[in-house]
Amino acid sequence: MSIYIHIPFCDNICSYCDFCKVFYNSNLVDKYLRALSCEIDKYYNGEVINTIYVGGGTPSSLSLEQLDFLFNIINKFKLSDNYEFTFECNIESINYDKLKFLYDNGVNRLSIGVQTFNLKFLKFLNRNHTCEEVVNKISLAKQIGFNNINIDLIYAIPGESLDDLNHDIDMFLSLDINHISTYSLILEEHTKLYVDGVSNISEDMDRNMYELICDRLSSNGFNHYEISNFSKDGYESRHNLVYWNNLNYYGFGCGASGYIHNIRYDNTRSLNKYISGDYRLSEDVLDRNVIIENEFILGLRKVNGINICDFNKKYGNIFNSVVNKLIKEGKLINDGVNIYINPSYMYVSNSILVDFIGEKYE
Ligand SMILES: C[S@@+](CC[C@H](N)C(=O)[O-])C[C@H]1O[C@@H](n2cnc3c(N)ncnc32)[C@H](O)[C@@H]1O
Numbered sequence: 001m002s003i004y005i006h007i008p009f010c011d012n013i014c015s016y017c018d019f020c021k022v023f024y025n026s027n028l029v030d031k032y033l034r035a036l037s038c039e040i041d042k043y044y045n046g047e048v049i050n051t052i053y054v055g056g057g058t059p060s061s062l063s064l065e066q067l068d069f070l071f072n073i074i075n076k077f078k079l080s081d082n083y084e085f086t087f088e089c090n091i092e093s094i095n096y097d098k099l100k101f102l103y104d105n106g107v108n109r110l111s112i113g114v115q116t117f118n119l120k121f122l123k124f125l126n127r128n129h130t131c132e133e134v135v136n137k138i139s140l141a142k143q144i145g146f147n148n149i150n151i152d153l154i155y156a157i158p159g160e161s162l163d164d165l166n167h168d169i170d171m172f173l174s175l176d177i178n179h180i181s182t183y184s185l186i187l188e189e190h191t192k193l194y195v196d197g198v199s200n201i202s203e204d205m206d207r208n209m210y211e212l213i214c215d216r217l218s219s220n221g222f223n224h225y226e227i228s229n230f231s232k233d234g235y236e237s238r239h240n241l242v243y244w245n246n247l248n249y250y251g252f253g254c255g256a257s258g259y260i261h262n263i264r265y266d267n268t269r270s271l272n273k274y275i276s277g278d279y280r281l282s283e284d285v286l287d288r289n290v291i292i293e294n295e296f297i298l299g300l301r302k303v304n305g306i307n308i309c310d311f312n313k314k315y316g317n318i319f320n321s322v323v324n325k326l327i328k329e330g331k332l333i334n335d336g337v338n339i340y341i342n343p344s345y346m347y348v349s350n351s352i353l354v355d356f357i358g359e360k361y362e
């Protein structure tokens with residue numbers, strides 16, 4: 001079993017972000033943490049936890065006292081001996097005391113939102129840190145003992161060139177950390193960029209940027225293990241692999257989702273409702289068809305795809321007409337052990353994955 005905990009508070013709202021979040025407010029955080037504690041008491045059944053991910057929002061925006069309260073809640077979980085515990089941080093809200101607190105309380109992986117090292121684009125994204133701060137805070141985290149660190153990078157920012165991207169990759173490589181998640185900028189409705197009428201960069205440029213990222217990271221010893229994720233050997237995100245392997249996890253907190261015993265649920269995105277104890281927005285019992293559909297859509301996000309033997313053990317031999325059609329078209333490859341997306345189609349993987357929606361499996 002795995003756990004995701006959502007902390008929906010941010011010191012600053014980024015111009016592109018449509019995640020469940022509000023401005024940090026100390027009173028609200030206190031009420032929120034009490035509600036979170038009650039939600040966990042209500043639903044957590046005492047299972048042993050292999051991976052835990054505290055994400056946001058900006059979990060690192062909490063004060064030390066609030067972090068202490070949060071970790072008293074987290075201490076209720078039974079963690080396995082070799083658990084992975086990721087905590088999401090923003091550069092400007094981490095300092096020695098908070099990082100040391102996290103390290104001393106069992107966090108063993110940091111995921112840090114850097115987005116870009118270019119000051120002009122940081123401003124455009126409404127992020128408030130500098131490159132110097134990134135270098136200093138990551139070095140601080142390493143000194144404290146963190147050896148498993150991810151950064152999030154956004155590319156395809158309007159006006160960004162391949163040279164700009166190369167510079168961001170150079171900066172990432174110079175940090176000497178072992179994981180990076182890369183995201184092409186999406187102009188989401190309800191965000192400042194969308195309201196301002198900002199346009200996407202061209203499709204060709206977006207593709208060139210994706211290929212540049214893949215080439216440069218691969219040639220620098222990173223495994224491309226999921227569409228947007230790259231790691232050094234042994235540092236894949238075990239928690240995210242739980243999602244892509246279609247395994248069970250609790251989602252706690254406002255706006256969180258979970259998947260347990262074939263039930264997929266979403267919590268409310270309304271902070272007021274959440275704080276008043278009205279946690280769940282919806283619950284769907286998934287039928288076999290939808291479970292298999294998810295297995296394909298999530299599993300094929302991994303570069304190694306789906307292990308045929310494991311799949312057949314779970315569902316019987318039902319690699320169906322969609323799979324066969326996609327193999328014939330050269331979009332999927334069956335190497336006898338795994339079925340995976342042909343690397344030259346990775347960029348358009350979404351257009352392949354939609355083929356699985358609504359399929360019937362006997
Ligand atoms: C859960 S979010 C926020 C994490 C953390 N609060 C932060 O901002 O660093 C995780 C990541 O999704 C990415 N992201 C969020 N909105 C995006 C968008 N509209 N387009 C592309 N990437 C986005 C960002 O890289 C962000 O760091």
Ligand code: SF4
Binds near residue numbers: 014021090
């Ligand atoms: S990207 Fe992160 S810091 Fe920015 S508003 Fe979204 S959740 Fe908050």
